[in-house]
Amino acid sequence: xxxxxxxxARAAEAGVIDLKDLVRALDQRRVAxxxxxxxxxELAVLDETAPRLRRAERRTRxxxxxxxxxxxxxxxxxxxxxGSAEDAGDVVARAxxxxxxxxxxxxxxxxxxxxxxxxxxxxxLASAEPLAAADGIVRGLKRPGRLxxxxxxxxxxxxVHAASRDGLRATWLxxxxxxDVLVASAAHSLAITREVRQLxxxxxxxxxxxxPAELDAIAQASAPTPxxxxxxxxxxxxxxxxxxVWEAFAHQADAAVERAGLTRYRxxxxxxxxxxxxxxxxxxxxxxxxxxxxRSAPLGDDGDAVRRFTLVERGIAVGLGLxxxxxxxxxxxxxxxxxxxxxAAGSWSGAAGDAGPDRVVEIRRLRALAIDPFTGDASLEIxxxxxxxxxxxxxxxxxxxIDALARAHRSRTRIRRGAYDGPAAxxxxxxxxxx
Amino acid sequence: MNRREVLGALGxxxxxxxxxxxxxxxxxxxxxxxxxxxxxxVRAWLHDAVARLAAAxxxxxxxxxxxxxxxAAANDVLGAAVRRARADAVVLAVRDQDGALRExxxxxxxxxxxxxxxxxxxxxxxxxxxxxxxxxxxxxxSPQPHDEELLAFADAIRTRDEALNSRIxxxxxxxxxxxxxxxxxxxxxxxxxxxxxxxQVATRVAWNGTRPIVxxxxxxxxxxxxxxxxxxxxxxxxxxxxxxxxxxxxFEDGEHAIVLAPSVVASIIDAAVPALLTTAxxxxxxVARRLELxxxxxxxxxTLVDDPTAGGNFDAYGGFHxxxxxxxxxxxxxxxxxxIVGRIADQAGVAAGRAPVAGxxxxxxxxxxxxxxxxxxxxxxGTAAQTALRDDGFVLEGALGAVVDxxxxxxxxxxxxARELAHGNETGxxxxxxxxxxxxxxxxxxxxxxxxxxxxxxFRDEVDGRPRWRSIAAPWLSARxxxxxxxxxx
Numbered sequence: 001x002x003x004x005x006x007x008x009a010r011a012a013e014a015g016v017i018d019l020k021d022l023v024r025a026l027d028q029r030r031v032a033x034x035x036x037x038x039x040x041x042e043l044a045v046l047d048e049t050a051p052r053l054r055r056a057e058r059r060t061r062x063x064x065x066x067x068x069x070x071x072x073x074x075x076x077x078x079x080x081x082x083g084s085a086e087d088a089g090d091v092v093a094r095a096x097x098x099x100x101x102x103x104x105x106x107x108x109x110x111x112x113x114x115x116x117x118x119x120x121x122x123x124x125l126a127s128a129e130p131l132a133a134a135d136g137i138v139r140g141l142k143r144p145g146r147l148x149x150x151x152x153x154x155x156x157x158x159x160v161h162a163a164s165r166d167g168l169r170a171t172w173l174x175x176x177x178x179x180d181v182l183v184a185s186a187a188h189s190l191a192i193t194r195e196v197r198q199l200x201x202x203x204x205x206x207x208x209x210x211x212p213a214e215l216d217a218i219a220q221a222s223a224p225t226p227x228x229x230x231x232x233x234x235x236x237x238x239x240x241x242x243x244x245v246w247e248a249f250a251h252q253a254d255a256a257v258e259r260a261g262l263t264r265y266r267x268x269x270x271x272x273x274x275x276x277x278x279x280x281x282x283x284x285x286x287x288x289x290x291x292x293x294x295r296s297a298p299l300g301d302d303g304d305a306v307r308r309f310t311l312v313e314r315g316i317a318v319g320l321g322l323x324x325x326x327x328x329x330x331x332x333x334x335x336x337x338x339x340x341x342x343x344a345a346g347s348w349s350g351a352a353g354d355a356g357p358d359r360v361v362e363i364r365r366l367r368a369l370a371i372d373p374f375t376g377d378a379s380l381e382i383x384x385x386x387x388x389x390x391x392x393x394x395x396x397x398x399x400x401x402i403d404a405l406a407r408a409h410r411s412r413t414r415i416r417r418g419a420y421d422g423p424a425a426x427x428x429x430x431x432x433x434x435x
Numbered sequence: 436m437n438r439r440e441v442l443g444a445l446g447x448x449x450x451x452x453x454x455x456x457x458x459x460x461x462x463x464x465x466x467x468x469x470x471x472x473x474x475x476x477v478r479a480w481l482h483d484a485v486a487r488l489a490a491a492x493x494x495x496x497x498x499x500x501x502x503x504x505x506x507a508a509a510n511d512v513l514g515a516a517v518r519r520a521r522a523d524a525v526v527l528a529v530r531d532q533d534g535a536l537r538e539x540x541x542x543x544x545x546x547x548x549x550x551x552x553x554x555x556x557x558x559x560x561x562x563x564x565x566x567x568x569x570x571x572x573x574x575x576x577s578p579q580p581h582d583e584e585l586l587a588f589a590d591a592i593r594t595r596d597e598a599l600n601s602r603i604x605x606x607x608x609x610x611x612x613x614x615x616x617x618x619x620x621x622x623x624x625x626x627x628x629x630x631x632x633x634x635q636v637a638t639r640v641a642w643n644g645t646r647p648i649v650x651x652x653x654x655x656x657x658x659x660x661x662x663x664x665x666x667x668x669x670x671x672x673x674x675x676x677x678x679x680x681x682x683x684x685x686f687e688d689g690e691h692a693i694v695l696a697p698s699v700v701a702s703i704i705d706a707a708v709p710a711l712l713t714t715a716x717x718x719x720x721x722v723a724r725r726l727e728l729x730x731x732x733x734x735x736x737x738t739l740v741d742d743p744t745a746g747g748n749f750d751a752y753g754g755f756h757x758x759x760x761x762x763x764x765x766x767x768x769x770x771x772x773x774x775i776v777g778r779i780a781d782q783a784g785v786a787a788g789r790a791p792v793a794g795x796x797x798x799x800x801x802x803x804x805x806x807x808x809x810x811x812x813x814x815x816x817g818t819a820a821q822t823a824l825r826d827d828g829f830v831l832e833g834a835l836g837a838v839v840d841x842x843x844x845x846x847x848x849x850x851x852x853a854r855e856l857a858h859g860n861e862t863g864x865x866x867x868x869x870x871x872x873x874x875x876x877x878x879x880x881x882x883x884x885x886x887x888x889x890x891x892x893x894f895r896d897e898v899d900g901r902p903r904w905r906s907i908a909a910p911w912l913s914a915r916x917x918x919x920x921x922x923x924x925x
Contacts (some may be wrong), residue, residue: 051536
């Protein structure tokens with residue numbers, strides 16, 4: 001956990017309840033369990049789009065979770081507050097009343113576990129004012145010549161305080177910087193987005209350096225030639241929108257959905273037929289304690305300790321993201337849910353030329369990626385691809401992502417970006433490019 | 436897994452899970468409202484803030500305050516739940532000597548909180564004398580329903596549905612109210628509005644072979660929550676949509692004559708307008724080059740207007756009396772008989788020369804960053820009955836999402852089902868899981884007829900946890916386009 005040197009819990013804003021008020025009011029209530037999370041947030045946005053914008057925001061948010069037990073089961077309520085003057089006693093009374101009115105199946109909270117030890121900000125983001133940090137990022141951009149570069153940078157820093165009925169008290173500092181950069185020539189544009197908890201991970205220089213070549217490729221791109229192909233997903237396509245194609249596994253590992261029987265595969269079963277017998281079976285872990293990863297946290301929203309656990313091990317489904325309720329119903333420990341995905345690397349060189357003898361289509365950028373959370377079926381709309389060394393734009397690839405990624409060849413080169421740590425590229429056999 | 440297991444499993448998730456799924460974050464409750472007296476003081480705090488910012492030498496000082504309550508009641512196969520949440524904020528916006536915008540935002544809506552936000556922008560200064568003009572208050576006397584009333588509204592949706600049967604393995608009804616009071620103060624402008632946005636949703640799930648078929652219908656408006664806008668026919672259409680048995684034969688991919696149902700049309704508009712017809716979209720050279728004002732973009736049958744006033748009725752879900760930059764609401768023509776004649780613009784877009792008029796500067800949740808965004812889009816109806824649009828081809832119903840690539844104009848719309856037509860009549864063959872793939876311009880250019888009947892849809896999504904509201908009134912369209920199966924035969 002990262003503590004911000006010299007920064008304790010911020011004094012309550014005028015007219016705003018504080019954590020102590022809520023804890024005191026909760027202690028006076030006869031409820032089975034409760035958790036309070038207070039977030040003191042500072043947010044800044046610097047937008048270069050004319051007219052230039054500098055925005056600073058400060059707010060305190062609370063999340064209160066209350067459980068009430070009765071002979072008929074357990075009732076739960078969650079209160080979210082994002083505002084000013086309130087009375088802590090009234091908030092708690094209302095939450096308890098609602099919890100009593102929403103009884104469901106009985107379950108017991110697990111004893112509190114130690115929060116995960118994880119770094120959630122670097123010194124630069126922890127010490128600078130958010131607007132100054134955003135300013136620094138913008139000023140540090142290495143803008144390629146002859147192209148227009150417009151950046152929007154948002155920096156958020158929060159001091160989080162968590163308290164629970166069982167005496168758990170935790171405080172941590174977290175920061176997140178997001179850069180959205182539009183690089184444009186006279187006729188074409190491309191967007192670069194990065195989200196990081198430490199400035200060293202921004203990696204905008206390489207993306208900006210590559211932008212002129214990518215824009216040239218887009219300018220020269222022709223229409224795609226449909227047909228069967230071997231598909232190479234390069235990093236930006238692989239991680240489109242964040243976790244990209246790997247998001248399919250996050251959906252499948254949702255315990256509530258799995259309990260509803262609506263997931264593609266079941267625990268202790270291969271994720272796809274034969275997935276455990278391929279050359280390099282797929283292994284994926286959720287690691288919410290990965291330093292500086294964007295989905296890391298010491299505790300989950302319900303005050304449950306975040307843990308690393310394996311989702312898929314050598315092609316076999318072995319783990320699920322478990323909230324306190326789902327964990328209790330399965331007689332297991334909660335793990336904070338699915339967070340950052342760590343995917344085992346493979347042995348492929350990462351070069352498109354090494355991706356088998358068939359026609360190879362390398363996809364560099366996507367326009368859109370749609371994943372059916374229940375089936376893992378996905379549509380990939382192509383923004384920039386290469387076939388036979390020639391650029392093309394447009395076209396669609398449809399994949400059964402669970403099956404395709406279970407059998408995909410993974411590069412040995414790894415990349416860490418946002419909530420992902422794994423192979424920088426994959427290649428998939430027997431795909432089909434359609435117009 | 437059999438249907439009973441699905442029912443049990445989905446039921447275990449119950450209404451509280453529905454609230455999670457709808458982005459409500461689980462069962463939540465708001466804190467009791469702060470004393471009303473404080474709301475009466477807000478105007479005075481904002482006056483003081485603007486006067487101090489003006490005294491500090493800032494141009495165009497603007498203060499916006501918000502108190503917003505969100506209530507959602509859900510009712511499903513096994514139970515009911517109510518969720519409440521509250522957000523307050525003040526946004527102070529100024530233009531500095533370099534012409535740059537500066538904003539200071541605080542969630543502390545109190546005299547001290549507003550004063551602290553002013554101090555963060557400007558050193559202490561004696562307030563300047565500012566004429567704010569006469570206050571203009573757009574009041575909405577809609578009462579705030581109790582939890583029990585809300586649940587009764589949700590239950591009433593169920594009782595109107597006589598098409599329900601045992602093949603429906605899951606059903607849910609949702610009533611959602613966003614009740615926002617917004618103050619907007621600037622020199623010469625002293626505005627207040629209350630916007631009570633109501634959305635009703637019915638969801639139905641039935642099995643078709645090995646896959647669940649989900650059908651949803653919704654209505655949304657500004658005004659009292661108790662209205663039965665979501666009528667019996669619409670709800671039963673959703674139920675019948677979920678129950679429709681799909682033709683097992685493979686769909687023949689290709690270009691077809693198509694009739695687009697209003698939900699599909701609305702989905703296309705909702706994807707296309709932000710991607711192509713805003714001043715933000717004009718930052719992309721691909722869009723700026725292609726879609727200059729005056730450019731032909733659609734058939735002459737297409738006329739599109741953004742009208743936050745809803746024809747002066749102020750009852751559209753996405754409507755408002757003034758935008759989040761304090762511009763009074765007025766209708767804006769975007770496409771006139773196929774030609775682009777306007778753009779959705781905020782003040783920054785106008786300052787940058789990308790559009791002639793502002794009035795659509797909207798902040799997510801009224802307090803996020805300003806972005807140019809549509810309010811209530813109306814695709815002008817035609818004169819033909821929707822049944823007259825049918826010939827040979829397919830009726831496409833149930834939009835599941837649309838993507839428009841601003842760079843290439845490529846449109847992909849996921850469609851729940853296509854009903855085959857022959858000589859204007861349904862053949863009985865229904866195909867599921869399709870997509871409409873087209874160049875948007877070509878598709879719109881192929882529109883041959885527009886129905887006189889329209890349906891209105893409300894859209895709500897969130898940016899950084901803050902909602903964006905908009906609505907679209909859309910007719911049926913007949914056109915030509917490529918339709919293909921989304922799933923390949925195994």
